[in-house]
Amino acid sequence: MVRASSDQVGMAPKTKQEPPDLDVNDLPTPALDSQDLRMSYRIARGEQGVLTFEPYKSLLLPHWRFRNIPIAQTSSATLWRAFQHYVEAGDLVGADMARKFIQMGMTRAKRYANHKGGRKYDRSPREVEREGGGRVELPKSLAHEGMEEKLGASEVFKEVWRRCVGDERYLELKREFLAEQKVWDGERKKTLKKEEEMKVVKDEEVDDG
Template sequence: MNKQKKEFDYSLDYGSIDFRKHPELYRVGRGEQGVLMVEPYKSEILPHWRFKTPEIAEKSSNKIYQQFLDYKSSKDFVGMDMARKFLQMGYTRARRYTNYKGGKKYKQDGEVKERQNDPVKAESASIFMEKWKLAREDQDYLALKKMHQEKYG
């Protein structure tokens, strides 16, 4: 039975749920939804998430991708998806800093700032993009994602 894909559920008490013990409560959602909420994965991955320079981004993305592979070897879909989200967030945040000094897109008055191009942050973004692409296209990840969504939504 193919259930309709459920949205990320922001109504849960994320501070009290161990999603390793309760994967049935996890919803993939869109993009990076819940990346800073789902435990114990947030606490396992966040300390390694950095993108200030290409060297730091390389080390960070390699570590997070290794965590993705470790979760994969345990068939831990939630962990795989959370690692994928952190890789995606490494790309999107580095791109934001590429385009806007200090990462802030809007001025005080709400007007969009003029875009720039920080080549250092752009390189950091491309480093994360490589690992994000490996994770999101991984055939085992895709199969586990499909099973998880069919079973839990």
């Protein structure tokens, strides 16, 4: 019995779906409605936390792409609109997450330009965690297919990233956020310390009883 191939039965090869068009007016601003959510966010360094902080990660990730220059232009323009939307709404968390995705487009595309296949180190973080030891950066590629395209994509994101970090309203929101977070963290530490002290007192009362 001869099995029919996928071509014979009309099955098309899988292709990566295009992200849906983004209407920035549809983007929610949950951090404005929840101080707990807002204060749990950390600006951190570079793009740290960009792939873990929800719900903003899931809102923005579908629009982050850097395969070639035209795709990078579309992606960076979409993320820039998201950045502006969040800045205008006064949502520092959303604006900074958009900034992080834009920055990651710049750094990730540059990594693929420097290293064929995008592999920068000889071992993955998971391998280091499992086996111990360190890892070594692989030599940069002198030339490989797609290098110039990825360099161009990185530059596209870099230009938009510069606009983000130079935006005066964003910088103002950032200062306000850090000031609020400093007070929040201080109060949180006091609360935790008081709870710990009360626990010790209760434990001592139990022992005395």
